[in-house]
Amino acid sequence: MNWNNIITVYLKELKDSLRDRRTLISMIVVPTLIMPVIMFGVGTIMSKIMKQAQAEIVSVMVLGGTDSPGVVASLKADKKFRVVPESADYKQLISDKKIRVAVDIPAGFEPALMEGETQTVPLYYYEGELKSGIGVKALQDYFAALRDRTIEARLMERGVPATVIKPFVIKRQNVAPPEKVGGNAIGGFIPYLIIILCFTGAMYPAMDLTAGEKERGTMETLLCSPVRRINIVMGKFFMVLTASLTTVLLSLVSMGVSAGIGVMYFGSSTQAQGTQQALAAKAASGGTIPLIDPAGLIGVAALVLPVAILFAAMLLAISLFAKSYKEAQSYVSPLIIVVIMPAVIGLLPGVELNAKLALVPILNLSLVCKEMLSGVWHWDYISLIFGSSCLYAVIALMFCVRMFNRESVMFRA
Amino acid sequence: MIEAHNLTKTFQDKKRGLITAVDHVSFTCRPGQIYGLLGANGAGKTTTLRLLATLLQPTSGTAKLAGFDVIADPDKVRANAGFLAASTALYGRLTSREMITYFGRLNGLADAEIAVRLKRLADELDMHEFLDRRCEKLSTGMKQKTSIARTLIHDPAVMIFDEPTLGLDVMTARSIVKFVRECRSRGKTVIYSTHVMSEVEKLCDGVGIIHDGRLVAEGTLVQLQARYGEQDMEEIFVKAVGGEAALEAAALKN
Numbered sequence: 001m002n003w004n005n006i007i008t009v010y011l012k013e014l015k016d017s018l019r020d021r022r023t024l025i026s027m028i029v030v031p032t033l034i035m036p037v038i039m040f041g042v043g044t045i046m047s048k049i050m051k052q053a054q055a056e057i058v059s060v061m062v063l064g065g066t067d068s069p070g071v072v073a074s075l076k077a078d079k080k081f082r083v084v085p086e087s088a089d090y091k092q093l094i095s096d097k098k099i100r101v102a103v104d105i106p107a108g109f110e111p112a113l114m115e116g117e118t119q120t121v122p123l124y125y126y127e128g129e130l131k132s133g134i135g136v137k138a139l140q141d142y143f144a145a146l147r148d149r150t151i152e153a154r155l156m157e158r159g160v161p162a163t164v165i166k167p168f169v170i171k172r173q174n175v176a177p178p179e180k181v182g183g184n185a186i187g188g189f190i191p192y193l194i195i196i197l198c199f200t201g202a203m204y205p206a207m208d209l210t211a212g213e214k215e216r217g218t219m220e221t222l223l224c225s226p227v228r229r230i231n232i233v234m235g236k237f238f239m240v241l242t243a244s245l246t247t248v249l250l251s252l253v254s255m256g257v258s259a260g261i262g263v264m265y266f267g268s269s270t271q272a273q274g275t276q277q278a279l280a281a282k283a284a285s286g287g288t289i290p291l292i293d294p295a296g297l298i299g300v301a302a303l304v305l306p307v308a309i310l311f312a313a314m315l316l317a318i319s320l321f322a323k324s325y326k327e328a329q330s331y332v333s334p335l336i337i338v339v340i341m342p343a344v345i346g347l348l349p350g351v352e353l354n355a356k357l358a359l360v361p362i363l364n365l366s367l368v369c370k371e372m373l374s375g376v377w378h379w380d381y382i383s384l385i386f387g388s389s390c391l392y393a394v395i396a397l398m399f400c401v402r403m404f405n406r407e408s409v410m411f412r413a
Numbered sequence: 414m415i416e417a418h419n420l421t422k423t424f425q426d427k428k429r430g431l432i433t434a435v436d437h438v439s440f441t442c443r444p445g446q447i448y449g450l451l452g453a454n455g456a457g458k459t460t461t462l463r464l465l466a467t468l469l470q471p472t473s474g475t476a477k478l479a480g481f482d483v484i485a486d487p488d489k490v491r492a493n494a495g496f497l498a499a500s501t502a503l504y505g506r507l508t509s510r511e512m513i514t515y516f517g518r519l520n521g522l523a524d525a526e527i528a529v530r531l532k533r534l535a536d537e538l539d540m541h542e543f544l545d546r547r548c549e550k551l552s553t554g555m556k557q558k559t560s561i562a563r564t565l566i567h568d569p570a571v572m573i574f575d576e577p578t579l580g581l582d583v584m585t586a587r588s589i590v591k592f593v594r595e596c597r598s599r600g601k602t603v604i605y606s607t608h609v610m611s612e613v614e615k616l617c618d619g620v621g622i623i624h625d626g627r628l629v630a631e632g633t634l635v636q637l638q639a640r641y642g643e644q645d646m647e648e649i650f651v652k653a654v655g656g657e658a659a660l661e662a663a664a665l666k667n
């Protein structure tokens with residue numbers, strides 16, 4: 001290795017790439033724009049939909065209830081509900097979203113309240129449909145309150161104090177500091193994003209610097225120089241790595257900035273509303289991102305490096321085999337799935353890091369990032385992952401150098 | 414000085430099986446001389462020259478350029494040779510000046526030295542007007558001049574030209590031929606492949622006729638004329654490869 005030559009090649013590739021519109025777009029424009037678009041686009045739409053759905057009055061159909069006028073009247077009086085006339089095709093109407101929910105009040109419901117047997121009140125709704133779900137929740141709350149009132153009344157009648165059926169209350173108390181909660185909520189998402197960006201950031205320059213050069217005929221020119229091939233490979237490799245890390249870094253910065261703005265933007269509307277859903281929307285829109293443990297971010301960065309090296313070397317070697325940019329694309333595109341799969345598995349809840357999974361490239365990064373961002377540091381796994389990732393990276397780089405030295409690859413007919 | 418000894422190169426091709434692109438080729442080319450490698454399409458000219466430039470490794474046999482062996486010392490061979498072919502293109506997004514400077518640096522020259530040499534080459538090749546234009550925006554002739562300057566920036570002892578006038582107009586082709594002659598008069602060893610007979614007649618001190626990977630005839634123009642009893646280079650060529658039938662048979666193989 002000759003560092004002078006490597007730097008010469010690297011600086012030339014850097015200059016060349018910075019003059020290429022396609023590289024600029026994939027390296028700078030896409031990563032800076034993608035985060036704000038995801039956060040504000042998705043965040044805004046989500047919170048709008050939620051607000052709208054919650055503000056909407058729930059249309060309820062009351063089935064039966066002729067002998068329970070009190071209940072029906074109080075339902076009609078409740079501002080949350082709009083009671084619609086009864087009709088037999090209520091199930092169809094719910095499916096068609098004409099009404100949100102229906103409640104079947106059994107015969108003799110009201111008279112039985114003070115004395116009678118336990119009765120069943122079926123609520124009809126459409127599982128998975130947002131507004132129907134909100135409606136059935138409201139209706140359930142309404143009847144739960146009615147049940148509580150009924151119990152109280154029955155106890156009063158018998159002269160028993162209400163505490164008889166409420167010997168204690170359960171109160172859940174969260175001990176995790178806010179950043180740990182944030183880490184868990186989005187900790188899975190950040191490594192996933194980093195892995196994808198790391199790969200896509202390296203993809204375009206890797207293809208351009210190998211297959212692209214072959215296609216344009218500049219590869220042979222370069223090989224005419226007395227510089228050893230290993231130095232040419234290293235120069236190109238550092239360029240691809242630069243592109244990959246720039247992509248990741250820019251998107252993280254842009255994510256931080258959008259999160260900051262997001263807190264101001266969504267945060268103010270949260271205080272006004274103060275509801276549970278608005279809080280959830282705030283978390284989803286990045287409101288908790290600034291609360292992530294900075295040490296976790298540093299850990300992520302340290303572990304991303306060997307994976308970025310692995311991607312850069314792998315992509316260079318594979319696209320070097322192609323004769324043209326198009327051919328390289330057909331080799332590299334399917335690889336995205338190979339990369340996304342382990343990253344997605346890491347996102348699944350319940351998949352936990354263990355010694356075996358710590359050796360699976362990409363998946364191990366995804367899992368350990370989730371832990372580090374939520375403040376858990378398993379140093380044995382972390383060192384195992386760092387070590388194995390470095391090993392994979394070195395193997396990929398050596399493979400890449402070998403490919404450059406094979407004339408059947410460089411001069412494929 | 415170029416000395417090729419039994420240079421042989423075979424390729425494994427999926428459809429055509431084992432191809433012997435260069436078959437025991439031996440020749441010598443001295444400083445201050447232009448050696449013309451004459452052959453039809455697919456005869457093995459480019460492969461021979463790539464072997465000399467160490468872009469490919471010989472299957473057997475070897476060659477020495479400026480005293481360095483292509484197998485033992487490929488880096489030194491490349492440092493002492495300039496290779497120019499249709500397949501050695503320019504970086505489109507670099508300017509002509511940047512392109513030449515880049516190759517100067519790859520050859521280990523200091524920037525000050527590169528600037529001096531670049532100025533001289535630009536004077537000789539009349540390049541000043543387009544030096545700071547991007548290569549992708551240059552005309553074919555300007556590109557070819559930039560390529561020549563690229564091969565000469567490290568002042569190599571051996572020049573390897575693979576059909577350098579291919580696809581150029583008369584004026585540009587003539588200026589290239591003139592420049593190749595100047596290389597010779599500066600004492601460089603020049604090897605020049607072509608399938609244009611007239612270029613051989615005008616330019617070359619020694620001629621090697623390559624056919625189907627083998628060097629079938631070799632000598633000065635006068636020697637070849639005497640041996641085949643023909644004045645015209647084209648007639649000599651056809652006779653040397655074994656008649657038109659042999660040429661057609663070889664063309665069918667490719």
Ligand SMILES: Nc1ncnc2c1ncn2[C@@H]1O[C@H](COP(=O)(O)OP(=O)(O)OP(=O)(O)O)[C@@H](O)[C@H]1O
Nearest residue numbers: 411412413424426434453454455456457458459460
């Ligand atoms: N990398 C390769 N793999 C397989 N076969 C090859 C390869 N390179 C060249 N050949 C074959 O070797 C033979 C010689 O090719 P070469 O390019 O040296 O001929 P040439 O004299 O330069 O022809 P042209 O005038 O077309 O440039 C041809 O049959 C060609 O198909």
Ligand SMILES: [Mg+2]
Nearest residue numbers: 458459460575
């Ligand atoms: Mg050729």
